[in-house]
Amino acid sequence: MFQNPFANPEFLWLLLVIPLLVAWQLLKQKKSLVPLKMPSTKGFNKSIYNRLKPMLFVLRLLSISALIIGLARPQNSSETTKTETTKGIDIVMAIDVSSSMLAKDLSPNRLVALKEVASNFIKDRPNDRIGLVVYAGESYTKTPITSDKRLVLEALKEIHYGELTDGTAIGMGLATSVNRLKDSKALSKVIILLTDGVNNAGFIEPANAAELAVEYDIKTYTIGLGTNGNALSPIAYNPDGSFRYGMAEVQIDERLLEQIANLTGGKYFRATDNQKLEAIYNEINSLEKTEIATFKFYAYEEKFRPWAIAALVFFLIEWLLKNSLFKSFI
Secondary structure: OOOOOEOOHHHHHHHHHHHHHHHHHHHHHHHHOOOOOOOOOHHHHOOHHHHHOHHHHHHHHHHHHHHHHHHOOEEEEEEEEEEEEEEOEEEEEEEEOOHHHHOOOOOOOHHHHHHHHHHHHHHOOOOOEEEEEEEOOOEEEEEEEEOOHHHHHHHHHHOOOOOOOOOOOHHHHHHHHHHHHOOOOOOEEEEEEEEOOOOOOOOOOHHHHHHHHHHOOOEEEEEEEOOOOEEEEEEEEOOOOOEEEEEEEOOOOHHHHHHHHHHHOOOEEEEOOHHHHHHHHHHHHHHOOOEEEEEEEEEEEEOHHHHHHHHHHHHHHHHHHHOOOOOOOO
16 A cells, blocks of 8 residues: 655645746846946856846755655554454364275375375465374374474375384274364364265264264364275285285265264265365365454654754754845845
């Protein structure tokens, strides 16, 4: 926004008086000239007083101009912008790290594809606190909810298969996420729970965990990850300990995920490829908007004093010259 360099710019219109004064002075001098016949005007033309006398009028104009500019109050302004979060959102991302997340129906596999998309999602939420929960046959908190996005992104990179007993404990993952958010003072609390299987482990039923989420007013978005039909998935171990891959049926308990989402006021999504997964996180990002307020503060430094001093100096110089050097000639 443009800031006017003058607090009272309307006074600048008075500068139009300056050319009128100049015209009036020229007209006055013309009328005061009296024809005088002299053998020679050489001595008059060389008089230093005649040459310097117009300086009195110039000094007067400078004094008036400086005074007018001072009245207009020139000033420097600086703008400070402060951004505050008026409606904060605390988010926990619950990530399935079971062996089936190594399936290659997403490129290069489900887990890596998820980490890339989740990383972009975290970067797009600079004003929210985010935490990570990982689960397979059991669950634990990778990072508590925090505003330190660098910490969350580093923790996300470290997530890999093998750190937990294999299996898919959806109820455990959801319950751990609820436990992270239940004491949050944020106006909005959200869980994004992703899985590519059916609940087959853990000692907490998904329905009970969903009821806990409702009790603590926590909205849950659920994502079923995996193509329709069969996918190239880990099916056995090779002698060297690596996975042997083969085609396996993709089994996702979509009914359970829909129930959890509907019960908590969230929404269920199905991601069958990388593009769909990215689109889902973008949609969640747009659904959960953080309210931001921007405040602008302006600081002004007055600059009229130098102009007032200049006006006074010009006036004093004119007065001194008029009453000393030019006193006998005016």
